[in-house]
Amino acid sequence: MKCQKCEKPANFHITELTGGKPQEVHLCEDHAREYLTQAGEAGEPPAGTNMAAAMAQQMAQQIAAQMAIGQTADELEKLDQQACPVCGITFYEFRSQGRLGCPNDYVCFKKQLEPLILNIHGESQHVGKSPKGASVASRERTQLIRLRREMKSAIAEEAYERASQLRDQIRQIEGGRESRMGGDE
Amino acid sequence: MTGNANVKLDDLTRYSGEWLRGVGPQSDIVISSRIRLARNLADYPFISRASPQDRGRIQGQLQTAIPSLADQDDLLCIDVEELAAVDRQFLVERQLISRELAEASGARSVAIGRDEKFSLMINEEDHLRIQVMESGLDLESAWDRINRIDDLIEEKVTFACDETLGYLTACPTNVGTGMRVSVMLHLPALVMTRQIDKVFRSLHKISLAVRGLYGEGSQAMGDFYQISNQITLGRSEKDLIKQVGDVVPVVIKYERQAREFLVQESQENLHDRVSRAYGILRNAQTISSEETMHLLSSVRMGVNLGLIDDLKIPIVNELFIHTQPAHLQKLSGSELDTTDRNIERARYLRRHLAQADRPDSENN
Ligand SMILES: [Zn+2]
Ligand SMILES: [Zn+2]
Numbered sequence: 284m285k286c287q288k289c290e291k292p293a294n295f296h297i298t299e300l301t302g303g304k305p306q307e308v309h310l311c312e313d314h315a316r317e318y319l320t321q322a323g324e325a326g327e328p329p330a331g332t333n334m335a336a337a338m339a340q341q342m343a344q345q346i347a348a349q350m351a352i353g354q355t356a357d358e359l360e361k362l363d364q365q366a367c368p369v370c371g372i373t374f375y376e377f378r379s380q381g382r383l384g385c386p387n388d389y390v391c392f393k394k395q396l397e398p399l400i401l402n403i404h405g406e407s408q409h410v411g412k413s414p415k416g417a418s419v420a421s422r423e424r425t426q427l428i429r430l431r432r433e434m435k436s437a438i439a440e441e442a443y444e445r446a447s448q449l450r451d452q453i454r455q456i457e458g459g460r461e462s463r464m465g466g467d468e
Numbered sequence: 469m470t471g472n473a474n475v476k477l478d479d480l481t482r483y484s485g486e487w488l489r490g491v492g493p494q495s496d497i498v499i500s501s502r503i504r505l506a507r508n509l510a511d512y513p514f515i516s517r518a519s520p521q522d523r524g525r526i527q528g529q530l531q532t533a534i535p536s537l538a539d540q541d542d543l544l545c546i547d548v549e550e551l552a553a554v555d556r557q558f559l560v561e562r563q564l565i566s567r568e569l570a571e572a573s574g575a576r577s578v579a580i581g582r583d584e585k586f587s588l589m590i591n592e593e594d595h596l597r598i599q600v601m602e603s604g605l606d607l608e609s610a611w612d613r614i615n616r617i618d619d620l621i622e623e624k625v626t627f628a629c630d631e632t633l634g635y636l637t638a639c640p641t642n643v644g645t646g647m648r649v650s651v652m653l654h655l656p657a658l659v660m661t662r663q664i665d666k667v668f669r670s671l672h673k674i675s676l677a678v679r680g681l682y683g684e685g686s687q688a689m690g691d692f693y694q695i696s697n698q699i700t701l702g703r704s705e706k707d708l709i710k711q712v713g714d715v716v717p718v719v720i721k722y723e724r725q726a727r728e729f730l731v732q733e734s735q736e737n738l739h740d741r742v743s744r745a746y747g748i749l750r751n752a753q754t755i756s757s758e759e760t761m762h763l764l765s766s767v768r769m770g771v772n773l774g775l776i777d778d779l780k781i782p783i784v785n786e787l788f789i790h791t792q793p794a795h796l797q798k799l800s801g802s803e804l805d806t807t808d809r810n811i812e813r814a815r816y817l818r819r820h821l822a823q824a825d826r827p828d829s830e831n832n
Binding site: 403413 | 508510511512513514515516517519521522593615618622626627628629630631632633634635636638639640641643644645660675698699700701702703704705706707741758759762
């Protein structure tokens with residue numbers, strides 16, 4: 284059987300119910316897709332595309348829309364250059380990738396993230412499960428991210444004295460954490 | 469992660485996941501219920517800013533935390549970075565890893581329960597993604613299990629968490645519970661009667677997402693659709709599960725009504741379509757993955773409606789997975805280009821559907 288719209292074989296047989304009697308439509312893959320998308324809603328990421336990538340893209344659009352309101356180009360540029368002191372990600376990098384760089388970004392980009400999060404979830408307060416040891420020195424742990432990053436660049440710059448100081452600081456925090464957790468690393 | 473990943477994968481090839489067995493509530497329409505949790509270690513940057521050393525350490529920490537699960541499950545640990553492309557694709561087709569994990573670069577791995585009902589992805593979009601799958605509509609069992617796994621891992625590591633925002637994730641769309649609840653449904657009659665878009669629209673209104681499982685365009689390959697929550701913050705895990713769990717029976721009811729309608733209004737057309745699909749699958753000499761999915765979908769519905777009586781649902785479920793490109797290559801033991809795959813696929817289908825006829829050869 285041939286496609287009703289072209290010469291290709293009709294692999295898709297759709298039963299149309301709108302109207303009186305059910306009617307069969309026979310289409311090739313391309314035309315079936317076209318036929319079915321016509322009824323689809325606009326603005327949806329197409330089914331089957333990489334979901335994570337689609338979401339990140341959607342988010343970038345949302346952030347852009349949100350930033351466009353009530354801010355001058357100058358202010359936007361300044362905001363884009365703002366960087367997280369812990370992981371170094373700039374706001375521009377976040378909004379173009381849709382992915383944050385570290386837990387501290389929720390603190391340092393709080394002003395921009397709050398309306399975005401409210402927009403996505405309709406809520407701003409977590410309800411539900413929390414880790415049992417959640418309150419234990421979370422500031423110290425974000426410090427570790429920064430210290431490791433600084434140590435890496437110190438080594439790259441051959442500032443070995445600075446690197447060894449940083450290593451000691453890292454060990455101290457890591458040691459403290461492990462004795463609290465009873466971990467074995 | 470020791471041992472030869474290839475040997476382990478070959479081991480998997482011979483079986484099919486528990487969740488494909490076609491058991492569990494409403495399993496004629498609901499293929500599987502799945503829950504995943506996104507978690508990150510508190511003292512490392514998220515993946516986008518993680519150095520290779522960070523990635524290595526994250527993987528190391530999480531892998532030492534995982535053996536605590538080993539008592540309850542025989543775990544298969546696979547270094548995804550070391551895998552060949554076809555093996556990574558094989559795990560994607562089996563839904564044990566995400567496309568994102570397969571296509572990423574750098575240190576990353578997965579630990580899989582022997583029954584394939586759970587997997588732990590390390591260094592995906594988040595440091596850890598825990599996933600539990602159940603056959604049929606059974607979100608409660610999935611939650612009980614994943615909650616226990618999460619607790620056990622949490623005894624060994626510290627997850628990034630905030631009093632206000634809950635679990636912190638790389639993407640703000642997952643923050644809070646970090647939980648995605650999804651139910652995979654087979655909805656051929658809603659597609660045939662063109663009512664699927666209506667269902668989509670009503671689900672979007674209550675902020676649930678619907679996605680086709682394979683392929684592109686709004687007709688999902690094989691008519692498989694996944695319904696999941698979009699919101700992760702401000703509702704408890706139980707509430708999120710309830711929201712999805714409450715809506716699925718409604719969609720099931722619509723699908724059953726559409727099937728009934730097709731049986732009543734165009735019984736001959738329907739029977740003809742199902743029989744032709746079965747005929748092609750049993751006789752084709754070369755067949756694409758898309759056409760296979762499309763025809764298997766009709767056959768699957770035909771079996772459920774009693775229009776085909778010599779075939780069982782678990783076999784059809786398995787054919788959906790086994791006729792995909794990487795599975796075909798693993799099963800035939802050789803690398804195949806598209807042309808050869810289409811020939812091998814047709815051969816595989818002929819063999820397995822012919823055997824399905826004979827009542828004494830179910831266990832192969
Ligand atoms: Zn056409
Ligand atoms: Zn940061």
